[in-house]
């Protein structure tokens with residue numbers, strides 16, 4: 001089995017590559033650039049993988065509000081060309097998406113299933129939803145995996161670092177931290193996401209899946225738990241999304257149900273505080 005991984009130098013890609021079986025082709029933007037859709041068919045025809053896992057994305061959530069064309073060029077049209085190229089060489093496509101395909105249902109308090117209707121409220125979310133649709137409509141043999149709030153030891157290439165590292169750094173500098181307490185989701189450790197993705201692929205299942213750690217918290221609660229587990233005293237206080245004033249709107253509740261994942265035989269994801277503990281231990285070893 002020949003498996004190509006696009007975004008191999010990214011936060012998730014670097015946790016995924018060592019966990020995959022078979023012959024792995026780690027691909028970066030230099031070999032396969034989603035921003036150049038017209039080049040993708042030739043690259044795939046040359047590589048001829050059995051499976052392509054796409055972890056690459058335009059993921060500048062706030063900046064996308066100002067440059068929607070750039071977000072759509074990669075997340076929609078680039079993914080469309082990738083899906084077409086996969087179909088043409090008979091390759092399965094595993095593609096990552098986001099909880100930001102959901103919207104502003106503040107009254108929601110039960111985890112969102114794959115059957116719940118999306119409704120993005122940001123350009124980024126809309127571009128990722130378009131990416132889901134093109135994968136689903138072009139490649140019959142696909143997995144679309146929605147995930148959320150990623151952090152891993154490799155940090156996000158696009159954003160630089162991750163939320164946990166930002167919290168620890170700012171607290172270490174003795175600066176005050178104001179973190180939103182009205183956005184609820186499930187922060188997810190990329191090592192867990194990678195392991196669950198490998199299990200999911202092995203089941204042979206196809207279609208749309210939510211893959212996240214278990215439980216739910218606000219970003220404020222996540223920050224508080226980071227400091228509690230790290231034994232740090234931080235000047236942390238909650239603020240609302242309106243007070244924070246980010247350019248892009250985020251879902252107020254985007255906790256994803258993993259029931260479908262478990263139904264096809266994949267292990268139940270562990271709780272987010274347990275995953276965080278594992279991450280905090282792992283980062284000490286690097």
Ligand SMILES: NC(=O)c1ccc[n+]([C@@H]2O[C@H](COP(=O)([O-])OP(=O)(O)OC[C@H]3O[C@@H](n4cnc5c(N)ncnc54)[C@H](OP(=O)(O)O)[C@@H]3O)[C@@H](O)[C@H]2O)c1
Pocket residue numbers: 006007008009010011012013028029032033034035036054055056057058059074096097098099147148149150151155156157158159
């Ligand atoms: N991070 C999160 O919190 C989060 C939450 C929900 C869903 N997701 C989704 O999860 C997936 C993985 O995210 P991540 O945090 O691992 O992202 P990441 O660390 O930023 O990695 C993304 C990778 O994509 C590559 N890339 C960007 N533009 C590209 C292009 N035009 N052509 C080819 N490669 C390109 C980047 O390469 P360069 O280094 O060359 O730019 C980078 O290695 C993405 O689909 C993202 O939308 C992420």
